[in-house]
C-alpha cells in the first residue's frame with residue numbers, strides 16, 4: 001500500500017500500472033474537504049464521494065478501483081486524439097525546458113504562439129471573400145467568448161457606431177461560465193445565479209425540431225422559421241443597435257441539438273441583410289468533431305469570429321482563442337489605438353507547442369476526413385439501429401457526436417415528466433456498466449474520441465443498448481411507460 005495516495009494519482013500511466021492501487025477513500029475524503037467542483041451540489045457530493053479517475057489510454061479511462069470505462073464523451077468534448085499520446089507530453093516537456101513561459105504583452109512574442117497562429121490561419125478555410133488570418137489567444141472557451149464581446153464592441157466603436165451593443169444568442173446555448181460567457185449562454189439555471197445576463201445580451205429560441213416544431217411542420221420549414229426568430233429579434237431591438245449574433249454550429253452542452261439544413265443558410269441571409277457580425281462558437285465543433293477542421297466549413301456559412309478551445313490541444317493543456325476574420329481584423333488593425341484586453345496566458349508557449357503537436361497528429365491521422373468519410377457514417381448507421389429501441393424517440397448523429405431522446409411512448413413521442421429524471425437513471429446504468437455517456441434532461445449524448453475503430457464503435461453501441469435496456473426495465477417496473 002502506498003503511504004501517499006497522491007503519489008500514484010499523479011504518476012504517468014506506465015508507472016501507475018505497476019503501483020499499488022490508489023486509496024480511494026483517502027482521496028475522496030481530501031476531495032470533499034478541499035475541492036469545490038464545477039457545476040456541483042457540494043453537499044450532495046460530500047454525501048457519497050467523487051469517482052476518482054486515475055489514468056487514460058486511447059478511448060478508455062480507469063478509476064481508482066480499477067474499473068475500465070469507455071469514455072464516449074472524450075473527457076468533456078475535448079480529448080479528440082484519445083488519451084496517452086506521448087508526442088503531446090514530449091512537446092510540453094521540450095517547450096518547458098526551452099521557454100516555459102513568456103508573455104505576449106509589451107510587443108513581445110514567442111515561437112510556438114506565432115507558429116500556431118499561422119497554422120490555424122492555414123487550416124481555417126476561406127469562405128467567399130473572407131479569410132481568417134489572425135488569432136487572439138486565451139486559455140479557455142469562456143475567456144474566448146469574453147474576448148469576443150470585447151472585440152465586437154471595439155469593432156463597432158472604431159466604426160463610429162457605438163450604439164451597436166446588443167449581442168443576440170439562443171436559449172439553451174452554452175458559451176461558458178464567466179459573467180459574459182454565462183450571459184451569452186442561454187441556460188436559465190445559470191442566469192438565475194448571479195443576476196445574468198449582463199446588459200445588452202438577449203436570446204431567441206433554439207432550432208430544436210423535437211421540441212419547437214409545430215404539429216405537421218416539415219424539418220425544412222421549421223429550419224427557416226427558427227432562423228426567422230433572429231430577424232424578428234433584430235427588428236424588435238432595432239437593427240442599428242445590434243452588434244452580433246453568436247451561436248454554436250450544433251448546440252453541444254444543450255444536448256447535441258442539430259439544426260435543420262435550412263437553418264444556417266437563412267441565418268447567413270439575415271446577418272448579411274442587417275450587417276451584423278456572426279460569431280461561430282466552435283469550442284466543441286471544431287478540430288474534426290463534425291468531419292471538418294471547422295464547422296462553419298461543413299455548414300457553409302461565413303462567420304466573422306470563430307471561438308475555439310478544447311480540441312485544439314485535445315484537452316491535454318488549457319488553450320483557447322478566437323479566429324478573427326478579415327472584416328474585424330482589418331478594422332482593429334488599420335484604425336489603430338490600443339485594444340485594452342488580454343490575459344497573462346494569451347499565447348502561452350507550452351500550450352501552443354502542445355496544440356501544434358496535436359494538430360500534427362490530427363493531420364497525419366487525417367482525423368477530420370476519417371470522421372467525414374469513415375467513422376462518422378458508421379456511427380450514423382449504428383445509431384439508426386439505436387433509434388429502433390422502444391425507449392428512444394429520436395436518435396441523430398452529426399460527424400462524431402450523437403444524441404437520442406428517451407420517451408415514455410414511442411408512437412406518440414411522449415416525454416417523461418422532468419422530475420422523474422429518466423436521463424439520470426440511464427446515466428447511472430452507463431456508469432455502472434463502464435460507459436461515459438452524458439444526460440441532458442432526457443437526451444443522452446456522446447462525443448467520443450475521433451480515433452475510435454469500428455470494433456470500438458460496436459463495443460460502445462452494445463454498451464449503450466444494454467444501458468437503454470436496463471433503463472427500460474426500470475421505468476417499466478416503476479410504471480412510468482405510457
Ligand code: PXG
Pocket residue numbers: 076139140141142143145174175176177181248252253254281282283284309310320
Ligand atoms: N463554448 C462552448 C460551445 C462550449 O461547449 C465553452 C464555450 C466554454 O469553454 P470553457 O473552456 O471555458 O469551459 C464550452 C464548454 C457539458 C459541458 O456539460 C460543456 C462545456 C463545458 C462544461 C460542461 O456538456 N463546454
